[in-house]
Amino acid sequence: xxxxxxxxxxxxxxxxxxxxxxxxxxxxxxxxxxxxxxxxxxxxxxxxxxxxxxxxxxxxxxxxxxxxxxxxxxxxxxxxxxxxxxxxxxxxxxxxxxxxxxxxxxxxxxxxxxxxxxxxxxxxxxxxxxxxxxxxxxxxxxxxxxxxxxxxxxxxxxxxxxxxxxxxxxxxxxxxxxxxxxxxxxxxxxxxxxxxxxxxxxxxxxxxxxxxxxxxxxxxxxxxxxxxxxxxxxxxxxxxxxxxxxxxxxxxxxxxxxxxxxxxxxxxxxxxxxxxxxxxxxxxxxxxxxxxxxxxxxxxxxxxxxxxxxxxxxxxxxxx
Amino acid sequence: xxxxxxxxxxxxxxxxxxxxxxxxxxxxxxxxxxxxxxxxxxxxxxxxxxxxxxxxxxxxxxxxxxxxxxxxxxxxxxxxxxxxxxxxxxxxxxxxxxxxxxxxxxxxxxxxxxxxxxxxxxxxxxxxxxxxxxxxxxxxxxxxxxxxxxxxxxxxxxxxxxxxxxxxxxxxxxxxxxxxxxxxxxxxxxxxxxxxxxxxxxxxxxxxxxxxxxxxxxxxxxxxxxxxxxxxxxxxxxxxxxxxxxxxxxxxxxxxxxxx
Numbered sequence: 001x002x003x004x005x006x007x008x009x010x011x012x013x014x015x016x017x018x019x020x021x022x023x024x025x026x027x028x029x030x031x032x033x034x035x036x037x038x039x040x041x042x043x044x045x046x047x048x049x050x051x052x053x054x055x056x057x058x059x060x061x062x063x064x065x066x067x068x069x070x071x072x073x074x075x076x077x078x079x080x081x082x083x084x085x086x087x088x089x090x091x092x093x094x095x096x097x098x099x100x101x102x103x104x105x106x107x108x109x110x111x112x113x114x115x116x117x118x119x120x121x122x123x124x125x126x127x128x129x130x131x132x133x134x135x136x137x138x139x140x141x142x143x144x145x146x147x148x149x150x151x152x153x154x155x156x157x158x159x160x161x162x163x164x165x166x167x168x169x170x171x172x173x174x175x176x177x178x179x180x181x182x183x184x185x186x187x188x189x190x191x192x193x194x195x196x197x198x199x200x201x202x203x204x205x206x207x208x209x210x211x212x213x214x215x216x217x218x219x220x221x222x223x224x225x226x227x228x229x230x231x232x233x234x235x236x237x238x239x240x241x242x243x244x245x246x247x248x249x250x251x252x253x254x255x256x257x258x259x260x261x262x263x264x265x266x267x268x269x270x271x272x273x274x275x276x277x278x279x280x281x282x283x284x285x286x287x288x289x290x291x292x293x294x295x296x297x298x299x300x301x302x303x304x305x306x307x308x309x310x311x312x313x314x315x316x317x318x319x320x
Numbered sequence: 321x322x323x324x325x326x327x328x329x330x331x332x333x334x335x336x337x338x339x340x341x342x343x344x345x346x347x348x349x350x351x352x353x354x355x356x357x358x359x360x361x362x363x364x365x366x367x368x369x370x371x372x373x374x375x376x377x378x379x380x381x382x383x384x385x386x387x388x389x390x391x392x393x394x395x396x397x398x399x400x401x402x403x404x405x406x407x408x409x410x411x412x413x414x415x416x417x418x419x420x421x422x423x424x425x426x427x428x429x430x431x432x433x434x435x436x437x438x439x440x441x442x443x444x445x446x447x448x449x450x451x452x453x454x455x456x457x458x459x460x461x462x463x464x465x466x467x468x469x470x471x472x473x474x475x476x477x478x479x480x481x482x483x484x485x486x487x488x489x490x491x492x493x494x495x496x497x498x499x500x501x502x503x504x505x506x507x508x509x510x511x512x513x514x515x516x517x518x519x520x521x522x523x524x525x526x527x528x529x530x531x532x533x534x535x536x537x538x539x540x541x542x543x544x545x546x547x548x549x550x551x552x553x554x555x556x557x558x559x560x561x562x563x564x565x566x567x568x569x570x571x572x573x574x575x576x577x578x579x580x
Contacts, residue, residue, distance in 0.1 A: 094410055
């Protein structure tokens with residue numbers, strides 16, 4: 001029988017195990033001049049997740065990350081990192097954070113190793129062995145003694161992650177981390193982030209404007225547009241094959257096709273036959289249509305993908 | 321090693337890992353070594369301290385180099401974008417900036433030490449360390465060594481003020497070229513401004529930075545070149561400007577959002 005101590009995350013009936021939020025945005029407002037960049041952002045980031053922060057370009061993602069890391073001060077409201085205010089208790093709050101803000105800019109005239117040493121010297125808890133461990137982990141050991149000015153973008157990105165995880169932060173913030181990475185690198189990063197949350201319990205906060213990427217990487221996605229939080233939703237790994245979806249059949253005689261299935265089975269919209277069915281049902285319906293001599297020109301699932309919903313919510317991807 | 325010394329060490333690494341720093345050191349070393357050699361060949365009736373006082377004509381070199389490095393100190397971090405990674409560590413912005421400033425002061429003192437040390441070494445080898453009884457200048461104007469050491473000390477004070485000014489411009493404008501340009505312009509315009517607003521005529525001229533920067537004016541005259549000020553007065557004025565420069569640099573650096 002296990003003893004559950006106070007320090008264990010407590011059980012929550014609705015969403016399983018939850019702990020104190022790692023980041024808590026409390027009605028955060030950011031104005032620059034007359035322009036309001038962030039309008040009253042209130043959001044909790046649960047621990048141990050890969051949390052996506054999704055929004056089109058110019059929606060305020062980087063501004064939010066700058067406020068989370070203390071680079072910018074909120075005009076109103078507060079951000080708590082591990083329960084500490086980033087504005088009033090900066091040093092305690094930031095010590096739990098590792099981050100890349102925008103591009104991983106490093107000192108080009110120093111070697112990768114000496115760059116990491118810079119950040120190791122600023123903490124008491126990063127011995128030399130830890131630097132070597134992180135270098136090996138990021139696969140940088142062959143080039144770590146070379147000057148960073150000779151690195152490719154992908155290698156800089158890895159070095160950027162290396163400096164961010166050097167001190168085993170509870171919260172890892174990555175701003176558009178896949179920029180400049182090749183598909184192989186993106187995959188490695190994804191696997192690595194998963195591993196980090198699983199093995200070390202790190203909470204990862206990733207921003208991106210690419211939904212497809214977020215879907216593969218994140219447990220939860222918050223969607224922001226024009227400085228406003230629009231939606232927070234949990235993503236489930238696999239698409240449910242059994243779920244019924246609306247399917248449009250483009251056929252030559254839609255009325256006849258509808259009669260074939262029975263009048264209550266579907267409807268006709270824009271001279272297409274719309275039925276609600278699951279994956280297997282689509283194949284079956286198609287077979288029956290073909291057997292009845294009805295020409296099928298196209299079959300399309302109408303249930304909007306998250307991407308469509310995202311585009312719809314964020315106004316068709318316009319830069320706002 | 322998470323103590324404040326680590327931060328200063330970081331800043332030192334950033335200064336000395338760069339090629340430009342070693343070019344500056346090389347130019348200063350060459351000047352300090354070659355000036356005595358040149359004087360050895362062009363005149364004979366001089367001694368060690370005359371040579372050293374002549375070498376001080378080149379004290380603008382360590383000053384200009386210290387300005388160049390100071391102007392890059394904060395602005396360079398913004399230009400590269402490295403400021404973001406620097407400021408997300410468990411150190412307050414004031415301490416990060418203080419570490420930068422201390423490393424610059426050490427660098428400036430290092431430049432003057434190199435300049436003086438190599439100059440003394442070369443002069444001692446060429447002219448000997450004995451009393452310069454044949455040194456005409458020394459016989460005319462009293463102790464040349466005392467004059468040299470005071471001039472050097474005052475030169476370092478002047479350099480410190482200019483370097484702090486460049487550091488302030490760097491932190492306030494976040495632009496390397498602007499910080500260098502402004503400081504160098506003021507370095508050369510200083511005398512003109514003092515001429516225009518003559519402290520002997522206008523009281524306000526006495527409170528201008530540039531009328532007080534050259535403290536060597538008090539070595540031979542208690543009231544300075546304009547006859548209206550004193551060493552204590554000038555030091556007080558310089559202290560106020562120094563405090564304002566540093567105060568501005570820290571205030572702006574702490575307050576402003578980082579959007580680099």
